[in-house]
Amino acid sequence: MSTLSSSTHCRSYCSSSNYGHHPVAVSSSSPKSFVPSKVSVQSNRKSKPNVVCMQDGAVSATLAPIDDKSPPKKIKNGLLSEDENMKKGLLSVTPSEECEEAAGFGINKDDSTVSITVVGASGDLAKKKIFPALFALYYEGCLPEHFTIFGYARSKMTDAELRNMVSRTLTCRIDQRENCGEKMDQFLKRCFYHSGQYDSEDHFAELDKKLKEHEVRFGWIDHYLGKELVENLSVLRFSNLIFEPLWNRQYIRSVQLIFSEDFGTEGRGGYFDNYGIIRDIMQNHLLQILALFAMETPVSLDAEDIRNEKVKVLRSMRPIQLEDVVMGQYKSHTRGGVVYPGYTDDKTVPQNSLTPTFAAAALFIDNARWDGVPFLMKAGKALHNKRAEIRVQFRHVPGNLYNRSFGTDLDQATNELVIRVQPDEAIYLKINNKVPGLGMRLDRSNLNLLYAARYSKEIPDAYERLLLDAIEGERRLFIRSDELDAAWSLFTPVLKELEEKKIIPEYYPYGSRGPVGAHYLAARYKVRWGDLGLEQ
Numbered sequence: 441m442s443t444l445s446s447s448t449h450c451r452s453y454c455s456s457s458n459y460g461h462h463p464v465a466v467s468s469s470s471p472k473s474f475v476p477s478k479v480s481v482q483s484n485r486k487s488k489p490n491v492v493c494m495q496d497g498a499v500s501a502t503l504a505p506i507d508d509k510s511p512p513k514k515i516k517n518g519l520l521s522e523d524e525n526m527k528k529g530l531l532s533v534t535p536s537e538e539c540e541e542a543a544g545f546g547i548n549k550d551d552s553t554v555s556i557t558v559v560g561a562s563g564d565l566a567k568k569k570i571f572p573a574l575f576a577l578y579y580e581g582c583l584p585e586h587f588t589i590f591g592y593a594r595s596k597m598t599d600a601e602l603r604n605m606v607s608r609t610l611t612c613r614i615d616q617r618e619n620c621g622e623k624m625d626q627f628l629k630r631c632f633y634h635s636g637q638y639d640s641e642d643h644f645a646e647l648d649k650k651l652k653e654h655e656v657r658f659g660w661i662d663h664y665l666g667k668e669l670v671e672n673l674s675v676l677r678f679s680n681l682i683f684e685p686l687w688n689r690q691y692i693r694s695v696q697l698i699f700s701e702d703f704g705t706e707g708r709g710g711y712f713d714n715y716g717i718i719r720d721i722m723q724n725h726l727l728q729i730l731a732l733f734a735m736e737t738p739v740s741l742d743a744e745d746i747r748n749e750k751v752k753v754l755r756s757m758r759p760i761q762l763e764d765v766v767m768g769q770y771k772s773h774t775r776g777g778v779v780y781p782g783y784t785d786d787k788t789v790p791q792n793s794l795t796p797t798f799a800a801a802a803l804f805i806d807n808a809r810w811d812g813v814p815f816l817m818k819a820g821k822a823l824h825n826k827r828a829e830i831r832v833q834f835r836h837v838p839g840n841l842y843n844r845s846f847g848t849d850l851d852q853a854t855n856e857l858v859i860r861v862q863p864d865e866a867i868y869l870k871i872n873n874k875v876p877g878l879g880m881r882l883d884r885s886n887l888n889l890l891y892a893a894r895y896s897k898e899i900p901d902a903y904e905r906l907l908l909d910a911i912e913g914e915r916r917l918f919i920r921s922d923e924l925d926a927a928w929s930l931f932t933p934v935l936k937e938l939e940e941k942k943i944i945p946e947y948y949p950y951g952s953r954g955p956v957g958a959h960y961l962a963a964r965y966k967v968r969w970g971d972l973g974l975e976q
């Protein structure tokens with residue numbers, strides 16, 4: 441039996457909003473629209489039919505049973521044909537223990553075949569993340585013995601050209617073990633390329649047919665859920681006595697979800713202009729983190745139990761008000777003699793574009809645990825640093841005996857828990873502490889868990905985890921369609937309003953901290969952004 445592949449771009453495709461384009465039904469739960477995606481991954485594995493679609497990056501994976509005796513198949517006119525090369529020179533890699541544990545199966549020990557299709561193989565995401573992540577999995581022995589990778593995009597390319605392109609993105613970053621070069625060669629031998637369109641209804645009708653034949657399930661992944669510190673959120677909450685009792689409105693004053701990049705949309709403006717930062721980062725990555733952060737204790741760690749709790753949070757959220765959203769767009773700025781381009785300086789972006797490259801928003805969960813607690817989100821491109829973090833600001837200590845020692849700014853004395861997702865992964869808690877000495881002076885110090893200092897192992901890229909899960913059919917990090925609907929229902933009305941009213945974004949210089957409107961927004965809820973202090 442052959443495998444098949446396709447790709448879907450889920451940001452708007454999966455939405456229940458009106459941003460749809462081509463009405464291609466891939467499954468009963470598929471969204472109404474279809475937007476060409478950059479990358480898709482497809483995979484076949486015995487008895488675990490599955491399709492994955494990246495919420496943020498459009499990955500779809502089909503895992504279908506195959507005939508063990510037949511050679512691996514390669515994409516042909518929409519989809520697969522045999523390729524003799526695949527049978528040659530394949531290197532067997534022993535899976536690491538960690539990998540076996542993560543994948544939950546004897547990866548190399550059976551004869552199943554995994555065939556992964558990277559749709560949008562010539563694109564940025566494929567080059568920067570997907571191929572390197574696949575190589576890392578291969579290097580660690582996490583891929584089944586029989587696997588092949590097919591690149592799929594519009595550009596005309598030969599297998600050799602794809603391999604050449606991919607080889608430039610691979611590094612031996614996992615460790616400096618011997619044979620890295622050899623493993624790279626072996627990996628590249630398993631990479632093939634097929635050129636084609638994926639905005640063709642015919643192709644998707646074919647796909648749909650084949651998906652049905654294979655009784656494929658359908659799901660979405662958000663790569664932020666695969667980030668180490670995001671995965672650790674539940675461990676932190678549910679496996680430590682000290683946090684969970686405080687995880688509510690009684691002790692927490694605000695929660696802040698902050699994403700910043702110190703580069704603009706350079707080279708991606710054409711794509712980005714259709715979406716803007718709210719759809720690009722907030723509606724998916726930050727909202728997923730929020731749901732995980734705020735959910736009730738799930739019955740178990742099973743995917744369904746976790747997703748049941750996440751969806752309850754999303755459905756308890758108050759509709760977002762226009763006045764609770766601040767939008768910005770970066771403009772050109774010259775620093776040290778270097779001119780940094782503004783968003784609309786990109787030739788692929790319309791000169792009069794109002795697309796936000798920055799946004800801040802205040803969200804609320806109207807349930808017993810979180811009533812009245814502002815969840816502040818802030819996301820932006822071309823800011824002063826690159827960072828993603830969760831900041832939990834606790835309330836003041838009632839009747840604090842040491843108030844006098846803090847001077848007038850009592851806010852400086854509240855506890856804050858910071859979960860730094862990237863870079864320099866860390867969890868730290870700001871506490872008030874006596875400065876050693878004969879006097880009684882307090883300062884705010886950090887109880888600090890810096891991952892690089894505590895763990896010697898390099899943290900895997902989120903895509904490694906997600907691809908492994910996709911291959912294995914593990915759905916914990918998948919987003920269920922009702923979750924997705926709830927997420928879009930929350931953001932779609934305000935997005936529509938912003939667009940209909942043609943709200944002009946506040947302009948901020950490239951490399952700055954973003955528009956001041958974000959400070960006023962926080963001030964409206966009597967809080968400050970935690971990332972703005974001198975010591976963060």
Ligand SMILES: NC(=O)C1=CN([C@@H]2O[C@H](COP(=O)(O)OP(=O)(O)OC[C@H]3O[C@@H](n4cnc5c(N)ncnc54)[C@H](OP(=O)(O)O)[C@@H]3O)[C@@H](O)[C@H]2O)C=CC1
Nearest residue numbers: 476477478496497560561562563564565593594595637638
């Ligand atoms: N880049 C990144 O770091 C990240 C990106 N993402 C998400 O991933 C997605 C892809 O982004 P990115 O890789 O940067 O985008 P690019 O524009 O760099 O790449 C798009 C890819 O899709 C292919 N493609 C586009 N339209 C078609 C079509 N009609 N038929 C066949 N192939 C097509 C292009 O092929 P060709 O050029 O050959 O025509 C190209 O390979 C976006 O949703 C983005 O938000 C998510 C996380 C990180």
Ligand SMILES: O=C1O[C@H](COP(=O)(O)O)[C@@H](O)[C@H](O)[C@H]1O
Nearest residue numbers: 496497663701720721828862902
């Ligand atoms: O989904 C997306 O994420 C990236 C940021 O991902 P990260 O893992 O590098 O933090 C962002 O640059 C891109 O615009 C967006 O589409």
